[in-house]
Amino acid sequence: MKKISDSTIGRLSTYYRTLGELIEQKVQTVSSEKIADLNGITSAQVRKDLSFFGTFGKRGLGYNTVALKDEIGRILGLKQNWNVALAGIGNIGRALIDYGEFKKQGFFIKAIFDNDPQKVNSELKGLKVHHIDDVCEIAKKEKINIVIIAVPVKNAQSVIDQFIDCGIRAFLNFAPTSIKVPGDVMVKNENMSIELEALSYYLTQN
Amino acid sequence: MKKISDSTIGRLSTYYRTLGELIEQKVQTVSSEKIADLNGITSAQVRKDLSFFGTFGKRGLGYNTVALKDEIGRILGLKQNWNVALAGIGNIGRALIDYGEFKKQGFFIKAIFDNDPQKVNSELKGLKVHHIDDVCEIAKKEKINIVIIAVPVKNAQSVIDQFIDCGIRAFLNFAPTSIKVPGDVMVKNENMSIELEALSYYLTQN
């Protein structure tokens, strides 16, 4: 399939969320203009993004909220549950275990890893903490698809390498460092400092 | 000044981090090629990004790591400390208080707000928790520049509005909802579900 831009995929996620809110408000039909307004973009952008995947609206009328949310969910692969592992139980890691939003979207934390002997074999939210060296066995047993990296910078690359060796191909990386991976592995970086620094730049300029 | 793209500013942050790592390793000089390799981009991109702000290298030699880090720090406004307030002390909020990376970059959490009577007036990491209605007074006293929004979706817009009314113009928003603000206010969204959904899309395609 033609390569779709990260921006488009990111916006589909926001449309998905917006549609969820509209459905909660019992709204049955929505225009691209309305979706755009709610997200601070143009209606052409919304229609263009959707057009990469098909035609989901009715001219003169708009989109059925439930049907469109369903289609976008299908496009994004949210019609299935994803089994997520968490590597590293510092502050960030612990916060993520309780982050309800993940579960709501079908991402379930099924395994926890750490390399601190004090933490290994303890229990956290009903999940046993495994040693990172047992990655392959547990990842296979729990059918892990995605791994959240919340370990210190100095360990991030080697931990990701270990998971890659066990066949994991998708990572959400919270360690503020850049990671090298083979072409068929995807790492999405979640770097809060970068966003704060963008704010710093903005305040400095304006 | 000419508008610089968000992408460029984001990359400057990563160069800044990379330079910090190189300096720790006692590297004194670095080429655009090396910086690019370390971040998985092209050297032309690095040079182009820097060229918006001046000329910092020596032809044939490269860049002095310390001097370039310093310049980028100046560009990003990191030569000053920023006073940050945290709104909402759920799981995410608590994790952020302890997130050392912020302090390292010069972002100091100076005030905490919540609207839960049980939490207001309690202490957290040496900081008193204030009621959100006292925002203006405290923000002024603590000279708050930036506010991290870690409140539930349903409160996010109104809390941000309250801060805007007190003159705050920069927000890091963790609530997974889209926020409407005046043109001179900047909101950066930190939405972990969006990144996970991009991974879901990737795994579904490949």
Place this chain on the structure above:
DNA sequence: ATAATATTGTAATATTTTTAACAAACCAAA
């Protein structure tokens, strides 16, 4: 000094992304 090698800064080009514009399609009212 000169030649060989390295690397920047930037102009030109290419690519990607966004926006504008509008025919086609649908609905509702008369």
Place this chain on the structure above:
DNA sequence: TTTGGTTTGTTAAAAATATTACAATATTAT
């Protein structure tokens, strides 16, 4: 059933972003 009002889907244009290519400049070795 026709007219008027909407809104999509898509093509074309515009804008933004990234890459290529190379002259200019610096260093090092001979």
